[in-house]
Amino acid sequence: MNSTLLRTSALRSAVRATAPSAASRATIAGTTFVRGKATLPDLSYDYGALEPAISGKIMELHHSKHHQTYVNSFNTFSEQMAEAKHKEDIQAQIALQPMINFHGGGHVNHTLFWENLAPTKQGGGEPPKGQLAKAINDSYGSLDGFKEKFNTALAGIQGSGWAWLVQDTQTGSVLIKTYANQDPVVGRFRPILGIDAWEHAYYLQYENRKAEYFKAIWDVINWQAAEKRFK
Amino acid sequence: MLSAYPLKALLCFTLPFSTRIVVATQDPIIIQPIEFGAMSSPTYHLPPLPYGYNALEPHISTQIMELHHSGHHQAYVNNLNAALKNHAAAVQSNDIRTQISLQQAIKFNAGGHINHSLFWRNLAPPGSSESKSSSAPNLIKQINATWGDEEKFRDAFKTALLGIQGSGWGWLVKTGTGADKNRLSIITTKDQDPVVGKGEVPIFGVDMWEHAYYLQYKNGKAAYVENIWNVINWKVAEKRFLGSSEDDNACLKSTQGLLQV
CATH class of the missing domain: 3.55.40.20 (Iron/manganese superoxide dismutase, C-terminal domain)
Known part of the structure; x- marks a missing residue:
């Protein structure tokens, strides 16, 4: 995922086959802070491909507007952070941390989310296999039992947030956790599967019938992507 | 039924603009219980809007107002009543752990009820x-x-x-x-x-x-x-x-x- 989240401008440019000359990059490096810029990842399916579970209109706004705004704001605040570090302004660095957490989290969360969704034609909704399936059965009895617990967690979020199936890096076991706003899954827990609430x-x-959304989204969950994240 | 309650409680009832009894300078918060449920917990009710769902057009659409009031606000009221009922039962049975576990649900849903009640009344039709x-x-x-x-x-x-x-x-x-x-x-x-x-x-x-x-x-x-x-x-x-x-x-x-x- 890291390669999707943060491409260096050179790599990004190379992908577009319009790499700047070494000379122009050197000039930039001499005057500003050269760093990898976050970019909006392309979806591996069309906006309408998750219908009827998620409408094409929602997907378009969610990806091209909401996610794009997190990317733009993350880049803006990252630049300010780099400048604050350069000036050794500790207060400014601390003041910027919530902005990095929120917008960086928004970028990370949505990138993981798009990857763990898939149209039914491309395997969306196909149940998990192998070690992940075993871990879920061990913890929740069955996939249906797990979904029920997960939907209860989603419904219990007070305000904006996400529910995640995470893996505890200390014990290896899986558990369901909810996160407020755009708080990302970092530190002790590894994100396996996320649903945006x-x-x-x-x-x-x-509209206000969110339980219907939580029920329908399982038809387009990409368990293969989740399996790859599970270690 | 209303007459069974002290006058002070009456001041808190919300009524449409045309019929509202104005007896005090403050804007009353509409958070009074009207009935008592099981285990002596109060039951809260959705206050009517002091204007029609379409009254804030074009700035807030009719559809938003209707869902917001009859769907979202009603859900806060319902969930508050349910949490208070469970809380009253937990008080009755001296179950302090359950009482504490219900605090967040009470705060969230009572907050939703208070906030929306204040919000509806601090909005008015454009041009009025x-x-x-x-x-x-x-x-x-x-x-x-x-x-x-x-x-x-x-x-x-x-x-x-x-x-x-x-x-x-x-x-x-x-x-x-x-x-x-x-x-x-x-x-x-x-x-x-x-x-x-x-x-x-x-x-x-x-x-x-x-x-x-x-x-x-x-x-x-x-x-x-x-x-x-x-x-x-x-x-x-x-x-x-x-x-x-x-x-x-x-x-x-x-x-x-x-x-x-």
Whole structure:
């Protein structure tokens, strides 16, 4: 995922086959802080491909507007952070931390989310296999038992946030955790599968009937992506 | 049934504009229980809007208002009643662990009920005399003294609203203590946290949950924040500003009185 989240401008440019000359990059390096810029990842499916579970309109706004805004804001605040570090301004660095957490978290969360969704034609909704399936059965009895617990966690979020199936890096076991706003899954826990419970993720289609969204989204969960994250 | 309750409780009932009994300068918060459920827990009710669902068009769409009031606000009321009923049962059975585990559900859903009740009343149809800031001469004077002028205040309020990370509310609050009792401040609260700090009087609030604007404004929340000024009820804001925190809490106290009946 890291390669998706943070491409260096050189790599990004190379992908577009318009790499700047070494000379122009050197000039930039001499005057500003050259760093990898976050970019909006492409979806591996069309906006309409998750219908009827998630409407094309929601997917378009969610990806091209909401996620893009997190990317832009993360880059802006990262630049300010680099400048604050350069000036050794500790207060400014601390003041910027919530902005990095929120916008960086928004970028990380959505990138993981798009990857752990798939159209039914591309395997969306196919149950997990192998070690992950075993870990879920060990903890929750069955996949249905797990989904029920996960949906209860989603419904219990007070405000904006996410629910995640995470792996405890200390014990290797899986558990369900909810995170407020755009707090990302970092530190002790490894993100395996995330579902966005912000209202913008479902409101245009489901309005205040969020339980219907939580029920429908399992039809487009990409368990193969989740299996790859599980260690 | 209403006559069975003390007069003070009656002041807190919300009625449509045409029939509202105006007996005090403060804007009453509509949080009184009307009936008692099982285990002596009060039952709260959805207050009717003081205007039609379409009255705030074109700034807030009819569809948003209807879902927001009859769907979202009703859910907070229902969930509050359920949590209080469970809490009362836990008190009855001396189950302190359950009582504590219910605190967050009570805070969230009671906050949702209080916040929305305040919000509906601090909105008014565009073009109405209530929607003009000239309806709030004392408040505007204090706003100008605090922020310089109305526009600077609106800019500061807008910045606060757009800075909320996640769901929450922006409030103009009178912090009211001692000689400085008319002091104003803009605060934001997360999720459904209500403004209940000591001496704090909420003057008006703006709901920044996505459900408050998304169907109409989608990701363009700055436009919602811009347009909300057309439907702020300055008359209600002035009343709240002139009231004290004691006035503001009057209905809470009458709730306690009712519980002892």
